Amino acid sequence: MTNVILGRVAEHEYADALVWYSNQSTRTASSFEQSFEKVLEQISSNPMQFAECEEDSAYRYATLSSFPYRVIYEIIGVSVRIVAVAHTSRQAGYWLDRK
Numbered sequence: 295m296t297n298v299i300l301g302r303v304a305e306h307e308y309a310d311a312l313v314w315y316s317n318q319s320t321r322t323a324s325s326f327e328q329s330f331e332k333v334l335e336q337i338s339s340n341p342m343q344f345a346e347c348e349e350d351s352a353y354r355y356a357t358l359s360s361f362p363y364r365v366i367y368e369i370i371g372v373s374v375r376i377v378a379v380a381h382t383s384r385q386a387g388y389w390l391d392r393k
């Protein structure tokens with residue numbers, strides 16, 4: 295299993311989305327949490343399985359099941375750093391300047 299590091303801004307994006315879904319329904323929020331955790335597990339077990347981002351091939355993305363979000367990440371040695379939890383309707387590549 296690869297070590298997954300959730301970047302500070304990505305963590306805020308995830309938390310904001312979770313709050314939004316919590317305000318809609320606790321059931322939906324729970325489903326969002328489960329979908330996010332499942333994607334993190336998949337990334338951890340095989341980070342190369344997901345597609346490269348069109349904006350920059352150094353990054354890859356995994357789409358959450360049943361939710362309009364992508365987890366954008368980069369592979370750094372033996373670790374993975376999550377750089378964004380991006381809503382699919384946001385401007386593509388808005389996260390590119392995150393270091």
